[in-house]
Amino acid sequence: MSEQAETIGAAVARPARRTREKVTWTPARTREALVGYLFLLPNLLGLLIFLAVPLLSSLYTSFTNADAFQTNTKFVGVDNYTTALNDSTFQQAVSNTGAFLIGFLPLSVIPALALAVLLHSQIRGKTVFRVVYFLPVVASVVGVSLLWRWLFQYDFGPINQLLGVFGVAKIHWLESPDWAMISVIVVASWQAIGYNMVLFLAGLQGIPKQLYEAAVVDGATEWSQFRRITLPLLTPATFFVIITSLIKGLQIFSEPATIFNGGSPANSALTVVWELYLEGFRYFKLGYASAMAWLLFLVIFVVTLIQFRLSERWVNYE
């Protein structure tokens, strides 16, 4: 008896170690594993055919001078990359994309947060408002662009008419190189706010109500509650919103390209993805365009990596 107790005690007292179990492949086990792989196969096949193969093929193409029709494809090493970095149009696209981000990030995150807080409180018709603010997200880019082209129209568009009521001179939203990018920022932010708002709402619903009640008991003001309870506990959602907005902003293409169908004034709204689209599909330089795409990927990768490292400092996971 005592021997058994000793053995059991010794076994319990042994610290739990993570070791690789010695696996014996019985026929039953093999069959089970095979079934597992069969279930994975459809998704794996899709992933391979539509993701991995094109990715690797595009990486290879970026080191060649391929045009869209594969005539005279030659291996050119990193020429495409060095040409892109020295190309003034590409540099302009990069700085345009940066300018876009500077406007887009605050404009799509802060109002979304404000709306989420407002629509989280107990007000009448909040579901209706939530739906209304989310609608732009699901509207088609082409329809949205047509609508905003009319709104931004110089002589008769509503926005300039409204400015006129306040005595402000009309603005060349779509014709002037100074304002073209701002128009794109407005449209893109307008579309993105709804999506970010929903993400913030989800984050807000994870904050326990007792914290607020305790704060009220201690005499905290609304603003103080927001600053010291809501914001810190919302940081995971904020982190996610910032990362996805950054990635989306760096890849922005359909909004400027459909608003400025024939080209933006003096390429002032040309973004990196738009430029690589033109290079690949209008000027037939598929290898060059692939190099630009991989350069963009490097930037997004580095930026996201930095964000993840920084997040350890300011994101609180309860």
Add this chain to the structure above:
Amino acid sequence: MNRNYRMATLGLFTSAMMVLAGCGDTANTPAAGTGSGAANTPAPAATQAPSTGGGAKVTIRWRTRPGDAAEQAVYQALSDEAQKSLPDIDLKYDPSPNQGYEDKLNTEFGSGTAPDVVWVPGASSASYASRNLLYDIKPLVDGDSSFKLGDFYDGPVNELMHDGKLWGIPRDVSTLAIYYNADLFKAKNLPTPSELMKQGKWDWDNFRSTAKALTGGDTYGLGLADWWGPWSYFVYAAGGSLFNKDKTATGLDTPESVAGLQYLSDLINVDKSVPLPTAANVDAEALFNAGKIGMMINGRWFTPGVRQNAKFKWDTEEMPKGKVNATWLFWGPYVMNAKTANPAAAWKVMKAITSASAMGKVADMGSNIPARKDQAAVDSFLKSSPPANNQSFVNGTKYATSEIPLWTADFNEYMNKQVQPMVDKVINGKLSAADMGKGIKAATDPLFKK
């Protein structure tokens, strides 16, 4: 265990079916919708019975770029009539919308599913030919005694011939002209462009003063779109050119080209008689149709839209004479796919859709001038009014510059990447034409093949 196998196999089978259906051939999908690229949905692929032709019948697929439903109906009727004269060919008309037309075509060339006969803009024909995507039809033309190449306007035909090969047949042409709002002229008691033309006074000085006189309130004197057609008219009319003589470098650095661009910039920024142009035609077109612009520079394709939308009296006139008379001859050819299964059949189709009767149908629509020079074709065009002054378009063909397919560089790259952004700055008043002239050669030289 058995059930697991069945589920797994069923799942594998279903997903395999979905993958295969998604990659299905959509060659027979009619172009519905806003044309956001080649959409590979399973449904159309399943419902279209691909007719590979039972027995001796050959399928020939052809395409144009109709601007609206009315134009598409005309071409469909043209196709149906051509089908009647080609009993051993199964003719399929596969139109594609304006937005993304060439992008879609490029994708199809890349995947080998492009139509057998297709219309392309004249300026792009060289890009396709130089990449070995087109079939050289010179042997077919030479071997066919019933077809005379001389029946077509020389300008486009010459542009389509290169290195002894012929890359297409011109479909139609259009010159650039001035559309004007006769009611606005009457209200301001000004002589119309046609009256000035009759007096021999339709020149740049009168053009500028007319535009200024028409401007006031929310009305502008002149409207144009900011693409190379309208703005380069000013370059050519001042004696300049887009390219140098043998097209190995830009021609926009000459003093004449600079003077032309500065004149346009002054019209916009000094006189303020032009609403700031955008790249899209539709913006200025909408303003003209609403009666807010006195004169508009546009091509013949604008006519159906004006007929439908303008609620005022209007007419057209030739472009005013700068240093010289100038206008563009826009043209577009039907070209043949290099990989067409049956060149002889495709050639029969090309002849049928460029025949005099086919061109007559298109001319009735009023959107372009037939590419055939013969008087019957011109007459059928002249009858299509309003505008009353159709002759203004035909007169322009005498001194027009033909749209240029560029063999020494990529036209789109030259124009969209380097030239248009600089011209945008001139038009916005941010760059003087002289400064543009100084920088344009260095910017564009690397694009030309040595």
